[in-house]
Amino acid sequence: MTALNKHVIGQDGALSWGTLGFAHPTLAGLELPYFDIHAPLPGPHLAIVAGMHPNEVDAMEAALRLKAHFAKKLLRGSVSILPVLNLPGLYSHAEFVCPVDGKNMNFLAPGDSQGSFSPVLVHQVLHEWAKDADVFIDLHGGDLREEVARFVMCQLTGNEAFDARTRELAHQFDADSIVEFAVGQTNNRGRATNELPWLGRHAVMAEGGANGVFDQVCIDFHFNGVANIGRLLGLTDDAPAGKTRRNQVVNNFAKVEAPISGRFYLDVAAGEEVAAGQRLGTLKDIFGDSAGELLAPYPGLVLMVVNHPIINQGEWLISLAPLPA
Known part of the structure; x- marks a missing residue:
């Protein structure tokens, strides 16, 4: 059985878009918007998710702009984008949780194929949709009652070479702070950025925004950070965005x-x-x-x-x- 069902709605050069469904019965009827960008030359695969919390509009807007960016600039490899993961909560402006089962997807990684709607969706996204991704990026920031600094999170594992690459990816963002979670930290687990590294997969999570309203500074923060990662991976050859913020490193x-x-x-x-x-x-x-x-x-x-x-x-x-x- 095919785990993913893609309905292609449109195609323009390297870019295709449509709806993504899942064969898992718990997700029957769910169709997420997606974008795929494929370059003619082989290369790394970058997976980008936004809208796990559907009021975090700066992250979702950045994901849409990244679609256009990579469609124009991609030289090698591929980019996959899910601009709104928590589609059931989008139009009801659900805060933090998915209204189907009342769970916060942000703390359910690595997912559970035997669970309720949210852990199953997280499992399918991480282990089916993004299973071949060289880097997984999770964009967040600023629910309806929140003000969030522009910061980045990544998980260290104790593997020196792996952690050096993880740091390099996280530091592509121009952040107020970079949270490099220490190997032994346990109070901030369950995010994709925490759990995927223990499976040998690189992941970065970015936060930035406030109160569910557009903020161009925060949109640019997300956009530039991911665009810089694309350049680091060799997907593009455009000039990197510069840094002006403190980029203070903390470990929890x-x-x-x-x-x-x-x-x-x-x-x-x-x-x-x-x-x-x-x-x-x-x-x-x-x-x-x-x-x-x-x-x-x-x-x-x-x-x-x-x-x-x-x-x-x-x-x-x-x-x-x-x-x-």
């Missing part, structure tokens, strides 16, 4: 959670450095009375903030990366 980040349900008044922004004990924001209860302050537990770089003032106890409010000593 942790959640700062809401201690109460109520109101939160942020004092910091994504991309900002904070000192240990610095106030991240103030808290008020549902009556508007003071409920204390939220303080930074260590010196860090703010990677993400929830910027909606109504919060739930235990909610992930801030991602804070410890700064090197």
Whole structure:
């Protein structure tokens, strides 16, 4: 049985597009938009996914622009693009999860062929659609209540040569920060960028955007980073985009959670450095009375903030990366 079913809608030179279906019965009826670009010369295969969280519009817009870029510039190899993975949540503006089963695909890698809709879809994308990819790129950034710094994530494995290549790929982005997850980290697992390297496959994840609205700076961040990777792989020969940001390397980040349900008044922004004990924001209860302050537990770089003032106890409010000593 063929695992993937492609319905080609159009073709223009090296570019073809249409809908992608899956033979797996759990995914019956799902048809994802796709783009394929093939050069006449053999070379590496680059796989690009966006829209795992369907309000992260800068990433999805960058994926569409990358389609046109590679259709024009590709000299060798191939590029495959899924511009919106969480199609069931697209028009309902679902935050974080797939409405079919209420699960967050971002933490389900490497997938499960025996699971519910979301883990099966992740499995099929990683192990069927992208199984031959030399590099897998997962683009994210800025759901409806989030402000996310422009940062990149990659997983180190302890294999020196493999990790050097992974770093090289991640550093093609001009980022506020590059999270090089250490070999022994366990609190940030389940993303494709964390799990594929343990299977010997290179993967990079990029974040950048805010509040589900277009931001040209963040669109360019995603676009330029992937275009630079294409050049590094030898797919194109265009000039690389330059770097102007700090590109601060960190090796993990942790959640700062809401201690109460109520109101939160942020004092910091994504991309900002904070000192240990610095106030991240103030808290008020549902009556508007003071409920204390939220303080930074260590010196860090703010990677993400929830910027909606109504919060739930235990909610992930801030991602804070410890700064090197």
